[in-house]
Amino acid sequence: MDEFVPFMVFMVAGNMLGQFFLGLGAGWAVSHLYRCYKNTRPDGYLLHFFYWLGLAGCTGLTFVNPYKRSFEP
Template sequence: MKSYPFPHHVKDKERLLFWTQEQVLPFIGMCMVGIVTDMLTIFMIIGVAFGWAYSRYSDGKPDGYLLHKAYWMGLMPMKGRGFIYAYHRRILPK
């Protein structure tokens, strides 16, 4: 039987049973798409595959890697004074 670590600190990832939020969200999203399109079983299988693929992809990467990647590619614009436009790669002084 595989043992799972119990979160002891505030910074630890929240879990739903055995899975982290990042692993459960693709499954829940695909279930919603499956309910809307009336093909729940197929989209549940796709959701499990997406969750598994994401967990395999993010194992060696730091937390928030995909959010950073989406921001850097310009897919997730952020508001605020601390964020610059993602496509401005060089910042020159005034």
């Protein structure tokens, strides 16, 4: 599903802009690049990367603020 969503987004955007085949090709290219990137990394790599950037929606008392880079006792 995570490889199909970028394909559909580009296909729909291309259709809305009147460039269906361009959107189709761009969607295939982005999905292919994403698949190659995902297969060369360990599981959960992108989730950890987005958390490090502060983009993951992790809430709770056990999650540390991702913008805090140094911890002092």
